[in-house]
Amino acid sequence: MKQLSGAIHDLASEVVSVLRDGDHRSVAGAGAVRGDEAVLRVAAVRALGADVLLPTTLLRRPPEEPVLALVREAMRTYPPGPDASSATVWSHWAMERTVLRLTSTDGVPDRGGRRPTGAPPTAQPDVSDLESAPWQRLTHQLAVLGALAVPEADSAVAEVARRRSLDVSRGFVRAVRRRDWFQAAGAGRWLAAVRGAPGTLGLDTGLDFVLHMGGADPRVALHTHAARWMRATDPGGGEGAPS
Amino acid sequence: MFSTESTTRDLHKTLETDVEAALNPTEADGVFRDSRECAALLLLAGALLLSPPTPRPKKG
Numbered sequence: 001m002k003q004l005s006g007a008i009h010d011l012a013s014e015v016v017s018v019l020r021d022g023d024h025r026s027v028a029g030a031g032a033v034r035g036d037e038a039v040l041r042v043a044a045v046r047a048l049g050a051d052v053l054l055p056t057t058l059l060r061r062p063p064e065e066p067v068l069a070l071v072r073e074a075m076r077t078y079p080p081g082p083d084a085s086s087a088t089v090w091s092h093w094a095m096e097r098t099v100l101r102l103t104s105t106d107g108v109p110d111r112g113g114r115r116p117t118g119a120p121p122t123a124q125p126d127v128s129d130l131e132s133a134p135w136q137r138l139t140h141q142l143a144v145l146g147a148l149a150v151p152e153a154d155s156a157v158a159e160v161a162r163r164r165s166l167d168v169s170r171g172f173v174r175a176v177r178r179r180d181w182f183q184a185a186g187a188g189r190w191l192a193a194v195r196g197a198p199g200t201l202g203l204d205t206g207l208d209f210v211l212h213m214g215g216a217d218p219r220v221a222l223h224t225h226a227a228r229w230m231r232a233t234d235p236g237g238g239e240g241a242p243s
Numbered sequence: 244m245f246s247t248e249s250t251t252r253d254l255h256k257t258l259e260t261d262v263e264a265a266l267n268p269t270e271a272d273g274v275f276r277d278s279r280e281c282a283a284l285l286l287l288a289g290a291l292l293l294s295p296p297t298p299r300p301k302k303g
Contacts, residue, residue: 004261036254043258047265077255078262088266140270178273 007044012218018055046074050098050147063102089125127156139171143186149193165196181214185223192227
């Protein structure tokens with residue numbers, strides 16, 4: 001686990017670096033690795049999920065084929081099993097959805113005929129456990145599913161986050177008070193994605209604080225940079241819910 | 244060669260479990276700062292700073 005968490009941190013750092021600097025470095029796909037290192041990298045891509053493609057999604061760049069190939073390999077190698085948790089199934093769905101969105105239009109396979117295996121993009125996993133979850137658990141689960149929080153997110157998870165944005169705001173404050181920077185960053189990212197932060201929350205200042213306190217963890221930095229990017233590019237200023 | 248393949252297979256099996264764990268983390272324990280404890284520590288530190296120096300025996 002220690003080996004994998006190190007690989008996940010390295011990969012998240014690469015994504016953060018591209019998001020922060022806006023340069024054209026390749027994430028994960030650069031450089032040939034073999035043997036155990038290659039196996040570990042595929043596992044790290046599966047764990048980080050659709051966020052491996054976040055620079056492509058946010059910066060609206062054409063996807064790089066080596067990165068796409070790596071994401072496809074991670075999906076093939078680690079498909080959700082019959083007893084997989086909701087988070088695992090949703091994470092896999094998000095990867096499928098992102099690859100499909102980046103390589104095709106309206107769900108049509110790309111010119112190479114490639115299409116992610118598994119469920120079609122319209123069939124979404126169950127979300128009932130999120131709908132009925134207390135706000136504390138909802139915030140935790142949403143932070144785990146942070147890769148789904150992207151601009152114009154249209155998943156069922158995003159719909160729950162949008163509908164329960166006040167609960168997510170409470171969760172953001174609770175996470176900051178508990179100094180759970182990963183959860184705070186994830187909740188902040190969701191609030192930015194669904195434009196659900198009440199004006200009184202002070203989300204921008206909160207995100208700066210979370211980045212300052214927890215930014216040494218690249219997964220925290222990744223969520224925070226994604227949130228700040230969405231806030232900065234939101235024409236409505238990011239304030240959605242009434243204060 | 245067989246040994247290398249076997250090791251890689253073992254690593255893959257271990258990673259399957261690790262990936263599942265990474266995708267389903269439990270909520271981290273909160274680290275709270277108790278305001279009253281902080282205030283008490285601040286008062287103590289202030290009192291120590293403002294206290295007169297310890298008397299020393301005069302030289303000679």
